[in-house]
């Protein structure tokens with residue numbers, strides 16, 4: 287069996303720029319792929335089923351929970367989101383590196399399962415800039431933005447549980463920081479291999 291690939295988890299308050307950073311990272315790094323989550327949220331304008339998310343209704347999502355199909359799931363901003371086993375298990379087993387773009391609750395669940403996962407938290411430079419980014423993105427209405435701004439206070443307080451914190455002020459600087467974290471983890475990879483296979487064996491994932 288290959289040694290399981292690296293698992294990177296990127297979390298941030300909504301609007302801090304994690305999707306933009308991960309997208310730019312994927313364009314630079316062909317060894318990395320992103321996990322597609324399931325959500326009960328309705329698709330935004332250009333979003334497509336199976337590209338940004340697998341969009342499902344609540345009964346389907348809850349049936350997946352019952353069947354134990356998620357590595358992690360959480361309620362975020364009033365909707366359900368989860369990472370299915372199917373989304374990442376095979377790829378990790380093939381030794382591929384995978385990045386999850388999920389909230390802090392999911393990130394902490396993943397760390398419990400995969401101790402070697404690298405948790406990265408993206409911070410906005412200020413509350414004001416966070417609100418401006420949500421407004422400029424133009425995808426969410428006023429009420430949704432207010433909920434996300436309130437939740438951001440709770441989310442940012444969790445940054446201390448993460449392995450790395452990156453401030454996304456200048457986009458190119460933050461992208462450089464993210465690339466550096468990914469590369470440094472790959473350098474550590476060899477010493478962790480045995481431990482990693484043991485984690486997979488303990489979870490009956492082999």
Ligand SMILES: Nc1ncnc2c1ncn2[C@@H]1O[C@H](COP(=O)(O)OP(=O)(O)OP(=O)(O)O)[C@@H](O)[C@H]1O
Pocket residue numbers: 298299300301302303304305306307419420422423454455456457458
């Ligand atoms: N460094 C930056 N400076 C200015 N604008 C930025 C920066 N990074 C991202 N943005 C912009 O901020 C907006 C929010 O970014 P993005 O959608 O990537 O956030 P997110 O954290 O993934 O949010 P969500 O969790 O809601 O998906 C986008 O319009 C993006 O272009």
Ligand SMILES: Nc1nc2c(ncn2[C@@H]2O[C@H](COP(=O)(O)O)[C@@H](O)[C@H]2O)c(=O)[nH]1
Pocket residue numbers: 297298299300323324327358359360362363367368369387388389390391392393
């Ligand atoms: N715990 C999980 N959180 C997830 C997952 N996929 C996305 N998310 C987080 O939800 C919010 C809102 O996302 P949006 O696309 O509606 O703006 C954001 O923090 C995402 O990171 C998941 O599978 N599990």
